[in-house]
Amino acid sequence: MxxxxxxxxxxxxxxxxxxxxxxxxxxxxxxxxxxxxxxxxxxxxxxxxxxxxxxxxxxxxxxxxxxxxxxxxxxxxxxxxxSPGIERPLKLPHDYERFKGRLATIKTYGPVDGRRKFTGTLQGLKDDQVIITENGKNISIPLEMVSRAHLTIEF
Known part of the structure; x- marks a missing residue:
């Protein structure tokens, strides 16, 4: 509802x-x-x-x-x-493909690999999984687990 x-x-x-x-x-x-x-x-x-x-x-x-x-x-x-600004939200599935290679922060509804917040380079979307590289390791996050996601500025 x-x-x-x-x-x-x-x-x-x-x-x-x-x-x-x-x-x-x-x-x-x-x-x-x-x-x-x-x-x-x-x-x-x-x-x-x-x-x-x-x-x-x-x-x-x-x-x-x-x-x-x-x-x-x-x-x-x-x-x-x-405009959505430089830390633009990622709302739709195609956003994860469109911004492949960019730094992003993803928060999840529940734990994924024991955590709920990830910051890394977007690798796109594969089989309803958001792929993000964090510290050299690829992490798959089920799209339905994503509560919020946005591009992140690198300093």
Whole structure:
């Protein structure tokens, strides 16, 4: 059973995703919830050539127009559109292939090899297993065990 918040995000995603993809961008994530006294709808977009302020403004205008037509949110809210940043979340299975060779941090719902957090180089996805190399050793993490994953900056 999905939560009320998850259901709202799913409904918003079904409205927002076509708008973003028609414009040539990738919808990375949607966050919707209350922060203090305000409701915030955050949309994270990406593009192979990067995301600038103009991109965010264009997408914001188009998404706002579609949300006004569909009217899925019964109260006032603030719409924010931005890039996912350098520590971009890895949400979809193809993200693990797309960012192969990059440093990533993966957290799991339960222990995998006795641990719940891994940081290493992504090797991709094979048979629903995320492969990550940590300290020279390949580790296979079942995709369904991944609670959160994101790219990590090397210092």
């Amino acid at each position: 999905s939560s009320k918040k998850g259901k709202a995000q799913e409904e918003l995603g079904s409205i927002i995703l076509p708008v973003v993809t028609e414009m040539g961008y990738e919808l990375v994530d949607i966050q919707y919830g209350r922060e203090g006294s305000k409701w915030i709808l955050r949309i994270f977009i990406d593009h192979p050539e990067g995301i600038g302020l103009d991109d965010c403004e264009m997408v914001s205008r188009q998404v706002e127009k579609r949300l006004d037509e569909e009217d899925p949110i019964p109260h006032s809210y603030v719409l924010e559109v931005s």
